[in-house]
Amino acid sequence: MSIRNLDDLLAEGVSGRRVLVRADLNVPLDKQSGEITDDGRIRAVLPTLSALVEAGAKVVVCSHLGRPKGAPDPQFSLRPVAGRLGELLGAPVHFAEDTVGDSARSTVEGLADGQVALLENLRFNKGETSKDDAERGAFADQLAAFGDAYVDDAFGAVHRKHASVHDVPARLPHFAGRLVLREVEVLGKLTGDPERPYVVVLGGSKVSDKLAVIEALLPKVDRLLIGGGMCFTFLKAQGHEVGTSLLEEDMVETCRNLLERSGGKIMLPVDVVAADAFAPDAAHDTVPADGIPSHRLGLDIGPETVAGFAAALSQAKTIFWNGPMGVFEMAAFANGTRGVAEAITKADAFSVVGGGDSAAAVRALGLDESSFGHISTGGGASLEYLEGKTLPGIAALEN
Ligand code: 3PG
Numbered sequence: 001m002s003i004r005n006l007d008d009l010l011a012e013g014v015s016g017r018r019v020l021v022r023a024d025l026n027v028p029l030d031k032q033s034g035e036i037t038d039d040g041r042i043r044a045v046l047p048t049l050s051a052l053v054e055a056g057a058k059v060v061v062c063s064h065l066g067r068p069k070g071a072p073d074p075q076f077s078l079r080p081v082a083g084r085l086g087e088l089l090g091a092p093v094h095f096a097e098d099t100v101g102d103s104a105r106s107t108v109e110g111l112a113d114g115q116v117a118l119l120e121n122l123r124f125n126k127g128e129t130s131k132d133d134a135e136r137g138a139f140a141d142q143l144a145a146f147g148d149a150y151v152d153d154a155f156g157a158v159h160r161k162h163a164s165v166h167d168v169p170a171r172l173p174h175f176a177g178r179l180v181l182r183e184v185e186v187l188g189k190l191t192g193d194p195e196r197p198y199v200v201v202l203g204g205s206k207v208s209d210k211l212a213v214i215e216a217l218l219p220k221v222d223r224l225l226i227g228g229g230m231c232f233t234f235l236k237a238q239g240h241e242v243g244t245s246l247l248e249e250d251m252v253e254t255c256r257n258l259l260e261r262s263g264g265k266i267m268l269p270v271d272v273v274a275a276d277a278f279a280p281d282a283a284h285d286t287v288p289a290d291g292i293p294s295h296r297l298g299l300d301i302g303p304e305t306v307a308g309f310a311a312a313l314s315q316a317k318t319i320f321w322n323g324p325m326g327v328f329e330m331a332a333f334a335n336g337t338r339g340v341a342e343a344i345t346k347a348d349a350f351s352v353v354g355g356g357d358s359a360a361a362v363r364a365l366g367l368d369e370s371s372f373g374h375i376s377t378g379g380g381a382s383l384e385y386l387e388g389k390t391l392p393g394i395a396a397l398e399n
């Protein structure tokens, strides 16, 4: 189970060698303007890329963006990312118009030592996400032809059994990048022997997405605080009416069962902000969790809940947070997420923020990133890691 990392590759010497780097440059784009709204994932891969550039490698970066359906789709082009990456690196990034076609080939061939190329979106090719081993393998062959060595720094995608993550490392000498190494180190602390009390905060919209991680975490944590859209299915399981709030009817029984088995570790909201509609200017009030009016929907946790969660967090020595507490994109429903995030920064604890949405929330709310112990770039990936699942991208590096 030993993974070679970037330092091992640098020690071999990379000057003049082509290094294929799988990055997770899946950044949120503004729907109207197409502009990058949060470049956290681009910044997170810079340490690896800069080290390779300085060592004189020909750096070939590949990534997915969004979920195009195996064919080119301009709204998911990585071109804007190439621009931003170049700004951050302080040197232009050569952008290939395709992933493994003529443009990619000539772009890679034209690279001088210490230069960087970015290939077009991996998911413009059916082979990337194919369930068929041969189809994935054929695409992996084409990608692997662009590198003499492979570095995986796409932590956000290590839970995907995709060609660039799982099959390319079988074809090239492979190494973990700085980001992947750090993520695994930090999350390993949480699954190992975390300093207690260990408090986990979970939010986000669906219980069904979080069920496996709740099951895996319950025996390990001291407290599990639940907010976000998924809290309403739990409130329903407690016997409360939730009006027109988000509700997974088929999960109510499961939630009831979890509450019974949790030994009092699960903390649910005691008040919520209930609104007339899912809109930034909707009329809204704070109501007790057992008093949500039938025509209203909960869009945030209330202040009493924030105070209770903050009290639990202030005791913690280890904290993991995944998922916003409410619709933080709308100012009227951002107080829950902000309050919990602030409580985490104030706690004298090692804190880990897991996931695309929670990480974006930290930055969108203008919170200081450095007041958290670690902000993971992986949402699904960090949850699957904590569940104890085998991650195809990590397993591939171990072999
Ligand atoms: C993410 O944003 O969670 C990662 O980039 C993986 O993307 P995916 O969920 O579309 O595979």
Ligand code: MG
Residues within 6 Å of the ligand: 379, 380
């Ligand atoms: Mg995801």
